[in-house]
Amino acid sequence: MAQKAGSHRLRIGRHSQAGQVYLLTMVTLNRQAVFAEFQAARCLIRTLHAEDRLGRARTWAYVLMPDHLHWLMQLGEHVDLARCVQGVKSLVSRQLGQTVWQPGFHDRAMRKEEDLQALARYIVANPLRAGLVKRVGDYPHWDAMWL
Numbered sequence: 001m002a003q004k005a006g007s008h009r010l011r012i013g014r015h016s017q018a019g020q021v022y023l024l025t026m027v028t029l030n031r032q033a034v035f036a037e038f039q040a041a042r043c044l045i046r047t048l049h050a051e052d053r054l055g056r057a058r059t060w061a062y063v064l065m066p067d068h069l070h071w072l073m074q075l076g077e078h079v080d081l082a083r084c085v086q087g088v089k090s091l092v093s094r095q096l097g098q099t100v101w102q103p104g105f106h107d108r109a110m111r112k113e114e115d116l117q118a119l120a121r122y123i124v125a126n127p128l129r130a131g132l133v134k135r136v137g138d139y140p141h142w143d144a145m146w147l
Contacts, residue, residue: 016081021060021110023119024071024085027102033066034100041141044069044092056084061120061144063127070123072116072144081107120144 028034035041041064048071051057056079061072075081089101110116127139136142 016075016079017109018075018077018079021072021074021116022081023108023110023123024073025068025106026071026085026089027068027105029099029102031067034096034098035064035069035141036066038140040096043095044088045141045143047088047091047095051084051088056087059143059145060116061123061146062142063124063139064141065126065130065132070126072110072120072123117146120146 035044044064045062048057048059048062051073052059054076056076058074058076059071060074063070075084085105085107089105093100110119121144124139124142124144125136127133127142128136133139
């Protein structure tokens with residue numbers, strides 16, 4: 001897949017730090033609602049669980065919207081952030097048999113003093129704010145270690 005002109009600038013200054021907590025956002029190609037399909041959503045969620053089991057990324061919270069993912073995660077030891085994200089995106093695309101993702105991703109390294117529980121609550125309330133459900137608990141594609 002060809003990268004957009006200038007997308008390399010998104011990587012300037014980006015570095016991985018083992019044990020760092022990141023908030024990541026990944027968007028589907030052309031904002032297609034790929035994950036409105038239940039089995040596609042579960043495929044991605046199984047992939048996030050596998051990253052946990054393999055020690056590459058510990059998931060603190062996530063919400064999978066129809067066209068994007070918000071993932072609060074802690075990077076494992078000896079793991080590069082870009083490679084971790086690319087591995088997740090690549091595996092999901094292969095398993096679904098289609099190109100799923102826009103190139104790149106947005107990341108924000110969390111500071112130690114930030115309230116991760118409050119951020120997790122904000123993340124999982126995304127479907128509520130988008131009008132997809134009336135209660136957070138009604139949306140099937142989220143999890144948070146505190147909730």
